[in-house]
Amino acid sequence: MAAALSRALKLPGKKGSELGEYDPLTQADSDDESEEDDLVLNYPRNGLGRDEDGDDDQWTAQVSAGPSGAAGLGSHSSEAEEKRRREKNAIRSAFFLVPLVCAMLIVLLCAFLVPCQKAELEKKLQWERALGDAGGVTPPALALWDVDGDSVEDVLLGVTEWTNGTHATQRSKVYSAVAVCAVSGRVLWREVLNEPVMYLQCGLQLNTQPSPVCLIIGKSNLMAVNGATGRKLWSVALRNIESQAVLLPDLQGDSVPDLLLATLPADETLDLSLTLISGQTGKKIGHPVPFNLRGQGKLIGPLLHETQHGAYYILFGLGNVQAISLQDIYVRALDKMPETRFVLRKDLRWENMKNASSSSFISIYSGSERVEFLLPLVAGFGNNRNSLDAVSSLNSTRSDWVLFYGARTLSVLRQRDLHKQWTFSNASIHSEPALGHFNSDGVLDLFVQHSANGIMTALIVSGASGTPLWKAEFVCPRLVLEASAISTSTGQSVFLFWASEPIRAQRNMAPGVAAAEPLIRKLFLLHPAHPAALLQLSSTTDTAVTSAVSYLEYLKDATYITVSSRPTTGSETSAQVVESTSLKAAIKTGQIVQLGENQETEAAGKVTAHEVNTFFRRLSFKPQVTLL
Incomplete structure (x- = not known):
């Protein structure tokens, strides 16, 4: 009786949640079915010196081992698998945490360093510098371009200075073009000239020159210099230059844009000449093209315009505005037809608007009141930003125009049909x-x-x-x-x-x-x-x-x-x-x-x-x- 009771207490059953005892109801239900299994499973043990947890663990191991009884191999395999699993988890955690920590450190560094750098740069942008003598209220030549490669546009300025002398009669003027660093105000380079600087323009790109090229325009000389150093690249002597340089498409097939300037011709009976200049070498392309313009007043332009059909025209005039195709200028300058296809192109709509008395000119505006200025209706044009880069040229050559005439009338002129969109007085x-x-x-x-x-x-x-x-x-x-x-x-x-x-x-x-x-x-x-x-x-x-x-x-x-x-x-x-x-x-x-x-x-x-x-x-x- 005692042995049977002792054996029954060792049979598997449901443990109590608090006392660790077997549930008699569950044990009674499974007594008949599990008695034989109990005899088989518990045969190797006699119950002496082992607690219930150890018996349960051994019983689980024996069941897992199967009839072969290889309990040791199963246990070692499970432990090795668990170890490998822990190693994989550790590696995965490391791969996740290390980049995360690095990213957090970078963010923290940026949060502290970037504002400091920005504040320091803001201070450096605040500067003042005296350069030469002022010529009354006449504005000097001024241009902006990044010439030192720091992604900040620098200042290029025409400067006039008086030499030292005991008497006023012994003093003379020295003219120069100066590049000033926009970050610190220090002088980057200075190019001494024989005449005052009328215009400064930058952005021309040459095949042989990786640095930006700047143009220094005087009354009788056009000079191209290396924007980074101020070193002269080429120069050309002209007579009585009257305008800034106009950036043209490549006319010679050397992959470098060419230039156009307005000059006074040698024959004083004529009013104006347009001269083509090679952007690569500075040499004249053909000879100056003179025009006997009707009208008096301020020089307007010249400006390059590209029509909706891809034809190029030059707008200019004296107190009025007229247009002539780039093809006509090229033919008259070289006495031959151009080889470049786009130069051959003309816009039929524009050609049909030619003056009856002229075979070349298209009248843009020829009213009784003199034109004061004509500028492209495009953001960023003007304010000393008439640059020679492709983006600026592309914008300004395809827009409508702002026309100001009669000292009090303002109009917007549509480029598609040359009609005034509105007029304001x-x-x-x-x-x-x-x-x-x-x-x-x-x-x-x-x-x-x-x-x-x-x-x-x-x-x-x-x-x-x-x-x-x-x-x-x-x-x-x-x-x-x-x-x-x-x-x-x-x-x-x-x-x-x-x-x-x-x-x-x-x-x-x-x-x-x-x-x-x-x-x-x-x-x-x-x-x-x-x-x-x-x-x-x-x-x-x-x-x-x-x-x-x-x-x-x-x-x-x-x-x-x-x-x-x-x-x-x-x-x-x-x-x-x-x-x-x-x-x-x-x-x-x-x-x-x-x-x-x-x-x-x-x-x-x-x-x-x-x-x-x-x-x-x-x-x-x-x-x-x-x-x-």
Whole structure:
């Protein structure tokens, strides 16, 4: 009886959850079926010196071993498999964790180092340098191009200096072209010349020259130099150069674009000549082509235009605008037909618009009022950015035009049919308009300025319809300087312009406004999102004579380059001062200036100065040039 009970207690059954005892009900149900199995499975053990856990483990091992009884082999195999599994898991974890830790370290380093580097670069972009003597209010030649390979556009400037001498009669002028590093303001190179610099243009690419090539244009000489070193590559003597160089397609088959300039011909009875120049060697292509133009006034162009059918035409004129095909110029210069296929092409629509009295000219504008300027309706053109690179040329040669004539009339001229899209008349406009996006219709708008009776009026005209979009009046700053438009992350543009104090509308305001002495000139920034508020970036008594905008992709920033005339103590001449300003840095210290309450474009509702400041501080800038 005792032996049977003892044997029954050793049979497998359900253990109690707390006391570790067998469940008698489960044991009773399985007693008959498991008794024989129990005798077989527990035959090798006698129950002495072993606990229940050890018995269970041995029983499991015996079942796994099967009839062969190879329990040891199964146990070792299981342990080896488990070990391999643990090793694989460890390796997988290492492959996952090591890159993760490295990535986290890199992110942390960037989080600390990149802002420091950006802040350091912003400081380096703030500089001022005196270069030569100012020639009154006549703007010097100015261009922007990255010549030192640091991805920041550098400043190229025409400089005039007086040599030292005891008497004024012993002094003479020294002319040079100077390249200045945009990051530090140091002089990169200087090329001394025999005459003043009229124009500076960069971006020409030669087969034998990996560095960018810059053109230095004087009254009687055209010189190409290595943009990185200033070393002369070639030069050509011309007589009475009157224009910048126009970038042409490759006319000679040497894979280098060629050039065109307007000059006064040797025969003074003729008005103007167009001269073709090899971009590779600087040699003249054929002879100058003279034109007996009708009309008087300011030289317009020349500009290259590519029609919708791929035909090339040159636009130019004296007080008017006419066009002639590039093929006709080539044939007259070389007395033979061109071999290049695209030069042979003409546009039948344009050819059908030729003057009845002329077999060569196509009249673009020949009204009774003289044309003051003609410029492509494309972002990024003007403001000393008439570069010779392919992208800039592609944009400017396929656009409509902004036409200003009669000293007060502004029009947009469609290139497809030469018809005016709209006409806007205003008081005398004293500078070329700045082109940017004020509204959200995707069409470039025009920022224009005019002055009368001591008041300067700033006006933005819709590029789509010619209607005014924004207007403000200021005390006249007594300078003639183009405004600048810069594209922002919001899709619209900010407009930079110089003025004095804004005139807040008053019913009893006198017709003329007397400016305070000395006259304080202020640089204002306007954004379409807040048309009733301006951000004053700086103020000075210097006279700014020219300016340009450079973009910084790395910082999403822009620098504003100004060349000013500054009086020098104890000297009859003024110093020519070049200044670089980071717009983001200037915005941080800028002051909000509210315009009059009755502004035509004042937004509905009022916003606080803090909200406007926050908006400006979050702005980032980007290049305006877009492919057409």
